[in-house]
Amino acid sequence: MQVTQLNADRGWLDAPAAASVHRVDRALGRPLDINEAGRTWAQQMVFWQTYQRDGYPIALHPDTPSIHQLGNAIDTDDSDRAALLNEHGWVQTVYRGGVLVEPWHFEYDVSRDQHVNDPEPTAAIRRPEEDDMKIIRWNQHHTFAVGIEAIYHIPSPQELGELSALHGATIEVDNHSLTTTLLCHGLHWDAVDAVLRGAAFGSDGKYWSRLTAEGIAIRDNQNSTAKTLADVLATAKTVEKV
Numbered sequence: 001m002q003v004t005q006l007n008a009d010r011g012w013l014d015a016p017a018a019a020s021v022h023r024v025d026r027a028l029g030r031p032l033d034i035n036e037a038g039r040t041w042a043q044q045m046v047f048w049q050t051y052q053r054d055g056y057p058i059a060l061h062p063d064t065p066s067i068h069q070l071g072n073a074i075d076t077d078d079s080d081r082a083a084l085l086n087e088h089g090w091v092q093t094v095y096r097g098g099v100l101v102e103p104w105h106f107e108y109d110v111s112r113d114q115h116v117n118d119p120e121p122t123a124a125i126r127r128p129e130e131d132d133m134k135i136i137r138w139n140q141h142h143t144f145a146v147g148i149e150a151i152y153h154i155p156s157p158q159e160l161g162e163l164s165a166l167h168g169a170t171i172e173v174d175n176h177s178l179t180t181t182l183l184c185h186g187l188h189w190d191a192v193d194a195v196l197r198g199a200a201f202g203s204d205g206k207y208w209s210r211l212t213a214e215g216i217a218i219r220d221n222q223n224s225t226a227k228t229l230a231d232v233l234a235t236a237k238t239v240e241k242v
C-alpha cells in the first residue's frame with residue numbers, strides 16, 4: 001500500500017484509489033464528498049469496540065482487516081452518483097440478505113475502472129465550481145464567490161484573478177445587498193459565517209457546499225452557528241482583527 005493524501009482535506013487512500021478519486025472529481029466538476037477514506041488499525045479498533053458494545057454499526061475486527069485500513073474504501077454522501085462511481089471502479093459492497101445496507105460505502109476495484117488509463121488531472125479540483133457564480137466584495141473587506149450549491153471565501157488576489165476570468169468582475173455589496181444576494185441563492189447566514197471563520201466543510205474550511213453541509217448536518221445533527229446578519233458582522237469583526 002502506498003499511502004496517498006487526497007486533496008481538499010479528505011484523508012488518504014492507496015495510490016491507485018486516490019488517483020481514481022481525483023479523476024472522479026474532474027468528472028463531477030467538484031471534489032467528491034468523502035466522510036471517511038483510509039483508516040488506521042487504532043481507528044478500526046474503536047469501531048470494533050463500539051460494535052461489540054452496541055451491536056451497531058457493523059464493524060470488522062482490525063486484524064481482519066477492513067478495506068478502509070487498506071486505503072481502498074470510502075464513505076460518501078454522493079451515493080446518488082453510484083453509476084459514475086461504478087464506471088470509475090468504485091462499488092457498493094455491503095449487502096445483508098440481498099439488501100444494500102450501507103449505500104455510502106464504496107470499495108475500489110482497479111480491474112473495473114474504465115478510466116484507469118485516462119491522463120492525470122492537470123490541476124486539483126479545489127472546490128465545487130458552478131457555471132453561474134457571483135463574485136462579491138462585502139463592505140470592501142471580504143470577497144466571496146456565491147453560487148446555488150456553494151460559497152467560497154477568496155483569500156488571495158491570484159485566486160480572485162482566476163475566478164474573475166470565469167465568473168466576471170467583482171460586485172461591491174453592502175449589508176443590504178449581501179442579504180439580497182444570499183436570499184436569491186437560497187443560502188443561509190451560517191454558510192457565510194463558516195467560510196469567514198474557516199470552519200466550513202471543504203478544502204480547509206475555504207468553501208461551504210450545500211451537499212457536504214447537508215450530509216454533515218444530517219450525520220452529526222449540527223446546529224448552525226450564525227442566525228442573522230448581526231452574527232456574521234460580529235464574526236467579520238473578529239476575523240479582521242486577526
Ligand SMILES: [Zn+2]
Binds near residue numbers: 073106
Ligand atoms: Zn465504509
